[in-house]
Structures are given as C-alpha cells and as structure tokens.
Amino acid sequence: MDSRELRYFVAVAEELHFGRAAERLGIAQPPLSRTIAQLERRLGVALLERTSRKVTLTGAGSVLLAEGRAVLGALAAAERRTRAAATTPATLVLSAKAGASGELLAKLLDAYAAEPGAVPVDLLLCESQPQQALHDGRADVALLHEPFDSTAGLDTETLRTEGQIAILPAAHPLAGRPHLRLAEVGSLPQLPLARWPGPDGSYPDGPGAEVRNQTQLLQLIALGRTTVVMPESSRANLLEGLVAVPVTDAPTVTTVIAWPPHSRSLALAALVRAATRL
Numbered sequence: 001m002d003s004r005e006l007r008y009f010v011a012v013a014e015e016l017h018f019g020r021a022a023e024r025l026g027i028a029q030p031p032l033s034r035t036i037a038q039l040e041r042r043l044g045v046a047l048l049e050r051t052s053r054k055v056t057l058t059g060a061g062s063v064l065l066a067e068g069r070a071v072l073g074a075l076a077a078a079e080r081r082t083r084a085a086a087t088t089p090a091t092l093v094l095s096a097k098a099g100a101s102g103e104l105l106a107k108l109l110d111a112y113a114a115e116p117g118a119v120p121v122d123l124l125l126c127e128s129q130p131q132q133a134l135h136d137g138r139a140d141v142a143l144l145h146e147p148f149d150s151t152a153g154l155d156t157e158t159l160r161t162e163g164q165i166a167i168l169p170a171a172h173p174l175a176g177r178p179h180l181r182l183a184e185v186g187s188l189p190q191l192p193l194a195r196w197p198g199p200d201g202s203y204p205d206g207p208g209a210e211v212r213n214q215t216q217l218l219q220l221i222a223l224g225r226t227t228v229v230m231p232e233s234s235r236a237n238l239l240e241g242l243v244a245v246p247v248t249d250a251p252t253v254t255t256v257i258a259w260p261p262h263s264r265s266l267a268l269a270a271l272v273r274a275a276t277r278l
Helices: 005-014 018-025 029-043 059-087 102-113 180-185 212-220 233-239 267-278
Strands: 048-050 055-057 092-097 121-126 143-147 155-162 166-168 228-231 241-245 251-259
Touching: 005 018, 005 029, 005 059, 018 029, 048 233, 092 267, 102 121, 102 143, 102 233, 102 267, 143 267, 155 267, 166 212, 166 233, 212 233, 212 241, 228 233, 233 241, 251 267
Parallel strands: 092 121, 092 143
Antiparallel strands: 048 055, 143 251, 155 251, 166 228, 166 241
C-alpha cells in the first residue's frame, strides 16, 4: 500500500459516501472508486459493503481504518516534527477536550515541568474527539476519556477511573435527590440529554440540544434546555445555579494518557511517567 491509497480509503471510510469523499479529496469519483477496488484486490479482502443506498465498513475495513489513521498520522507527525526541529526548540503538543480534566491537566503540567530535561508543552484544546489530533499528527499526546473517546491504534496508560453525575438546574424538582438512575435522567421532562458530534462531525438523532463544548453545554443546562451525564470530576466546572447528582448505574469513565505507538520521544516518555505518578 502507498500513502495515497490509504488517504483515499480513510476518506471513504470516514465519510461512508464516495461522492463526499471525492469532494473532500479534491478528485473525481471514478478514480477514487478504481483506487479502492484496486486496494481490495491487492489485499484480497472486501473493505466496504456497497449498495445503491449506502456504504458500510466490513470487519477488515474497520481494521484498515484504524491502521490507516495511525500510518497517516505518523507521516504527518514526521513532517511537522522535522520542520519544527529546523526552526524552533523541541516541544510537545498535548491534546485534550476543552473544559475536561482541568485539575488533572494542571497537576500534570506542573509535575512534568519539574522533570529534568522537560520541554515546553503546547496545549491543543479540542471541542470533541481529541484523539483525532494524534491520528493526523497535530499532537504528540492526549488525555482521553473511555468509553467516550476511542483509543484504537494508540498506546495508553490509565490515570484514573471515576463515576458519573447528572448536571441539573438548581431549581429542577430532582436537583435535591441524593442520586438518580440513567433511566430517570433520560426521561426528565423538558430536559432531554444533550447530543455531541461523532467522529464524522454529525449529531445523533434525538430531541436534546446539539452542543460542541462544555461552556455552551453548561449555559444551556442553566437555561433549562438540556442535561448531561458527565464524569464526577466535572463538578469543578459547575456554574452558579447548577447542581450535580450522582448517577448510580452509569458506566465508569476511565481517563487515560494516549500517544501514537510509533513515538520514540524521550520527552513524551517523561511526560507519561509524570502522569502515571500523579
């Protein structure tokens, strides 16, 4: 395989539509279709299931999507680091979801700064999908939250595991409850659960507000328009007029530090060590 074939396949696998993928790549659709068919023949497997109405990934296609993102991310990162080495001091770029893990992030940066030979850390705060910055080479390391963020194709170390809370307007009738269950949160009158964009940028169907970041989300909750179930550590970001109620049957959230498996950066290794000691 060459990088062009991988770029073409990843575009189709993410868009699940040949027309949109061709437009994204800036090419015509026929050569894109021929390249994917040629790739399938060379590998001897079907990567996509095509019908007149939709395109879906096969099991083999899902594997190649994860592997292809990692390879393309490695190439992009190599280009970025090579250019940076010629013009600027060495740095690490850390990707994280804006508004999440603020206390942990602050402690991590302080702990790493005390390490011998620590390099400057640039923050890349994303509205969603911080792992994508690792795949496309914009970041060297990321703080991710399972099961919300995918760690496929990445190396990880677990930092902490915590329960979840529902965030409600203080005036809501259930705000004074000692705890709630997921079924109760999902059926709150006038407070449908907020919807976050997926990896392709589209929102799942539902009545809840479409949100892109925590600042927007918390304001909408305060206005009585939506609610959300979030990690326990989100209590630190609550605005006045909001309350947090534990959700007893919500799945736990695991915060991990993640990086591309091909990385050989000593600075990154020191940052991971500092994180796991916290």
